[in-house]
Amino acid sequence: xxxxxxxxxxxxxxxxxxxxxxxxxxxxxxxxxxxxxxxxxxxxxxxxxxxxxxxxxxxxxxxxxxxxxxxxxxxxxxxxxxxxxxxxxxxxxxxxxxxxxxxxxxxxxxxx
Amino acid sequence: xxxxxxxxxxxxxxxxxxxxxxxxxxxxxxxxxxxxxxxxxxxxxxxxxxxxxxxxxxxxxxxxxxxxxxxxxxxxxxxxxxxxxxxxxxxxxxxxxxxxxxxxxxxxxxxx
Numbered sequence: 001x002x003x004x005x006x007x008x009x010x011x012x013x014x015x016x017x018x019x020x021x022x023x024x025x026x027x028x029x030x031x032x033x034x035x036x037x038x039x040x041x042x043x044x045x046x047x048x049x050x051x052x053x054x055x056x057x058x059x060x061x062x063x064x065x066x067x068x069x070x071x072x073x074x075x076x077x078x079x080x081x082x083x084x085x086x087x088x089x090x091x092x093x094x095x096x097x098x099x100x101x102x103x104x105x106x107x108x109x110x111x112x
Numbered sequence: 113x114x115x116x117x118x119x120x121x122x123x124x125x126x127x128x129x130x131x132x133x134x135x136x137x138x139x140x141x142x143x144x145x146x147x148x149x150x151x152x153x154x155x156x157x158x159x160x161x162x163x164x165x166x167x168x169x170x171x172x173x174x175x176x177x178x179x180x181x182x183x184x185x186x187x188x189x190x191x192x193x194x195x196x197x198x199x200x201x202x203x204x205x206x207x208x209x210x211x212x213x214x215x216x217x218x219x220x221x222x223x224x
Contacts, residue, residue, distance in 0.1 A: 004155070041217065042201050042203075042214030043156065043201075043212075044214070045211050045212065045213070048211055091156070095210055100146060100158045100161065100210075101210060102158075103155030103156050103157070104155050105154050105155045
């Protein structure tokens with residue numbers, strides 16, 4: 001595809017459930033980022049991959065959040081034992097070498 | 113703490129008018145200052161970006177003004193159109209590090 005693809009677009013989870021969010025970056029893009037965007041706020045950095053290596057996970061809010069990119073392309077963000085405060089839009093972005101970020105349309109997670 | 117502060121939170125402008133959004137940053141190591149445009153249900157899309165070695169950059173109706181000594185930068189939207197109605201985010205990142213710090217966003221409404 002031409003852009004960053006995220007699935008599902010919407011996810012409703014009961015508190016305590018585990019969820020997995022998928023990101024398909026633009027083909028050939030080395031860098032991949034996950035951001036969390038709360039309602040009415042700017043995106044907040046979660047984690048960064050260069051190929052399959054997770055180089056920065058300083059933005060992950062707790063050890064319930066885990067991200068992987070095992071083959072250096074598709075990435076999955078997993079949230080264990082979801083809490084209401086996890087409700088947000090999760091954005092994935094990718095970039096090539098020395099190029100700007102391209103964002104996907106996000107996954108809106110609602111925890112009830 | 114928020115590394116980039118953005119104002120105003122919202123603004124309304126008449127068609128043909130000028131929209132001005134301001135941002136301030138603290139970290140003098142920031143080296144890349146993009147502006148993103150976001151429509152409801154979509155991911156942020158890069159609008160225009162500047163590096164601190166220039167004081168102004170113009171692309172079509174959009175202009176970034178950059179004041180390195182004041183640690184401020186602004187977006188000017190000239191001849192605002194109803195299609196410009198969106199949320200605008202300023203951001204900043206360190207050199208060769210595309211982890212972006214975003215402002216809180218400005219919702220622009222252009223009245224026809």
